[in-house]
Amino acid sequence: MSARTTQSEPAPVLEARHAIALCVGVVVGAGIFRTPALVAANSPGDAEFLGVWLIGGLISIVGALCYAELASTYPHAGGDYHYLERAYGHRLAFLYGWARLTVIQTGSLALLAYIFADYLTALWPLGDGAAPICAAALVVALTGLNWLGVQAGASTQLWLTGLEIVGLSLVIVAGFVFAPEAVSETAIPSEGSLGLVLVFVLLTFGGWSEIVYVSAELRGSRQRIAAVMIASLVIVTALYLLVNWAYLRALGLGGIAGSDAVATELMGGTFGRPGAVLISLLVAVAALTSANATAITGARTAYALGQAMPRLRWLGRWDGQRRTPGNALIAQGGIALLLVLAAASGRDEFGLLVEFTAPVFWGFLLLVGFAQILLRHRHPDIERPFRTPWYPLLPALFCATNAYLLYSSLMHTGASALLGLAVVGTGALLLPFLDSRKRR
Template structure:
């Protein structure tokens, strides 16, 4: 009697794929990063411009990926696109960076964000279990974060249907809650003078630094200094809008992928871009942009919102002190739903690498539910380790530069494949080709140059992580031979 053959099942429709795009993008970032952007740039108009540019960049990249997805509707997505354009070494370095930092680091960070906001309801989670010196502490929050990662991994091993149901439900819930926050925020805020005050000198940019002695140092920005500050702070909004490409990892399980992946990429990124811009308008309608530390919610403003929790401060302005609890619950829903999609999709990338002999062999196997369970558990273990170390935040910062480079490389692959394979089937062609992809490459390239200048340490460490993958690649190739 022959063994039953297991293969990936195409069971996800357009709604599921769009839900994965939007759900993976919306985590906790939109509720936090505007505070750092306010300190970095200090201008209501420039903050909205940065969010708009982020949205346009994300959408233009998604539209370019649509062509690649139509050509290669296979599990692994971006890894497969890079391999076809540049070869196995570069695609492995992408997969290596995704595994060591980008995907697992994001999963860890989102899980810890979930635990942080759960602690609002259950303060016992703040208790430390173990402390070693001043550099390491292990808390109940980390235990909860690892438990959530393991739970969502277990759910995903029980079949694509289990994961997609939770993904759709939680994405729908957080979209509804976000629309409620935006609608109420704009309605209430526009009945005050806050929005008008924030836009009184809307193009006047300044950097605000809180010194150790409690004083504020304010530096006016213009010309090259302004462009440099914008290029550095746009990383906040770019990472809040990241993970949209995760849907390409599960191409092997999407119905009619040649049509549905490009459509889901466009719809998902468009929805999130609109939500993010409207959320920031709501913040600016409810809270003063400038503020002082250690004051009331209003006195702190967006710039010095407690622990950068701009979303919680905005909710407090709408419903009073209970707003903190409302926002904590919303972020718990948001991060839980975000991680179910990140975990689901990441395993498929490592499955594709294993099939090429460039990852642990067992990760290329499917279980009785036709999902790469072992790849999911390897991902789970590393993500939990990052939770344990507490260094996932640093790793994410290091990977920022490398992640942007791989986006540039992937979209550059459009031009290479158009030349190498002019007759290849292209059910969907990149919108605005060649102008939109070229514009994305130029703008993102300038951001990378800006990061090299203004954040040399993290960009350098990001490159080191990528380069460390080279000897690992040759070890896998030697083993394969």
Template sequence: MSDSENSQSYLRRLGTWDAAAIVIGGVIGGGIFRSASTVAERTSSGWQLLTLWAVGGLLTLAGVLCYAELGARRPQAGGIYIYLREAFGKLPAFLFGWTMALINYPGSVAAVATTFADYFCAAIGLGPMWVKPAAAGAITFIVGVNFYGIRAGARMQNLFTLLKLGAIVLVVVTGLVLVRGQLGVALDTDETHPLPPWAFLGALLPVLFTYGGFHYLNDLAGEVKDPQRTMPRALGLGLAGVVICYLLVNLAYLAGLGHAGLAASRAPAADLLRQWLGEPGARLIAVGIACSTFGYCSIAIAGGARVLQTMGADGMFFRAVGRIESRTRAPQIALAVLGGWAIVLVLSGSFGQLLNYTTVGEWLFHAFGIATLFWYRRRFADQPSPYRVPFYPVLPLVFVLTVLGVIGATTLDSPGDAGMSLMLVLIGVPVFYAWRAIQRRRAL
């Protein structure tokens, strides 16, 4: 039975531009407008800062190329969940879904929706009391649009990807206007010292966090046209565009604020625009950041819902969540569950610590997800693949080992958050076996 005939399967409606926009929109949220300051605090010169962003981009590109092969081999909704289930079994796959689809995805949606609401309310003159209602309203609107299927969600996403790229261009142009021959001063300082290896890895974490989200296209792989060709192209082109944007934005920050000014700023994009255009400039970039964060929420909700739906269809979550609406081919119940939980987190204000606790777990699952490539290569050695990651096994090994090194450095630097992250993952083990026992009793 073909996809078009099976009402419980997705339809392949996403073209190359749609898929590339998902990659760009899933990576560029609000992080680049804030986390550059954190990276500057952990470095002593502009050169070190740009080196970290370049290394983070190259490392993420290595991961993206590996995901391109995985997506071409298994072009199904669910992404990492599917790879882990096939390579390592249902328990690791459940732990991924438990950590990401039930905690990290809704937590990140709640956090970024609140960031959107902060900037949106500031831009139109609403007070702080409107932030939570605006964030909840944004999530409700996004879920409602995605109820109509992936094409409706893609049209909205394409629009907000263009708007967020417009915000990037505005920041870069401002940096060019303000540079006035001072970029060399901003790139270096009199007290530049090489970062020790562990300090370098620790400083890399906020960079990797800002590059996160590149996996959302794999979550939506079941709806990509000609996925064996489209997935590698969209992942590569999208991430390459992100790396260029991030390097240019950081150059603009350095040009306008200097390294010390960037390290001291809590809102570098607004501070930069304020120097050139005054308060109207700060309000203008606030609108741009609101568009950027709104677009990210759209992708996170769409991708996270596909993981939840796949878990439900697998019997690893409530069966009702595994249903796909026959007319729109959208996982409407999964969308409602994910969006509803994110709204609860917004209204309770409890998402901040959840994100701190799951960042390590997220990148740990990225490492395990890439590691499944070794299993696929060995298990299907005689099976041709439509796309193969170049420089295998070097690229996946570099990605996995570097991510594990960053996790190790983070654990030494923040043992509390890292320990809680691993604890949340491990709590899923008894939940998995309890769920299996309940399902077996129901089957009797």
């Protein structure tokens, strides 16, 4: 009985270093190479520009402290799906699982695949129409890699995250040591608000919550997840502060705001063509690192969905030999491929996929924040290996932040956002046909 259980469900096989690599890797994607220009354009001065990155890191740590309580109390491969089911019931949880499978994770995977393909084809021109082919090939490759087993995916993540950190360290060294210091200039006029700047910054910090999807596979005590999450975000915050400080020293606030590729400008201006090539490789590695982490965590939600829905039970089969949700990985990869092909017909694949995923993502993250408060009230006596400090102040701050980001994403997105919400709505129509469980 024990051996069979070990083979048919997630088991603690991952070390803390694997979990930290997954969290850091999924957060430090291509955003840090795109977002600083938007933040600088809406910042009145140097101190505000750097300060908002520190604020973004602290707000993310607040969210991690809330999530750590849920993950240590209810460790499960379904992560948010499991928390939402406990707090609101199976119907809302199904909509979340459906959203992850059709919009959030698959859309993110397609988006990251396009970023990787864009930079790869910029380095090695492969002709018109090569980017969608490269993006599709990456989705297939990452799906196959993680289908081989959790150790293959986790070990690859460890190495990719290491390369990513080394690459960002080179950018930091270039900005502080080799690049000439920018001539000080008058602060550029800005009408941007702190709230708008925080939207850009928190989007760049987004993804840290993905670590809860391997909480049931993490070795050690249940409260260990809190240390992993905090350590990961401290590393990310330090990297972001140093990178942006390096940008600021080399280019100045106006130079950052006026650049479409701030890292390329820094490295290219310092080292010439080799520096520009190096930064393109770094962005490609960052996108690849985040895409692999996205594939790992997304498949676990699909697995939890299959466990809960009898007519989707094929998704809920855990491969005991490979210790991975093989069927869920294949389904996720197939949907991501469809999104890659759909985005190929548009002019701005990046913008379309961001609009498609953002409102759905922030909306459900807000519901998870409320779920912590609800479950505290409903189950006051349950063992909680880790408790969020300063409760309920920190959960309230987390919910308020997510509510603002949801509002902003709805106000600044177009038809693609409505399409993403419509896809989630189809889940409500399908639920009666997929859920065949008898009710008491």
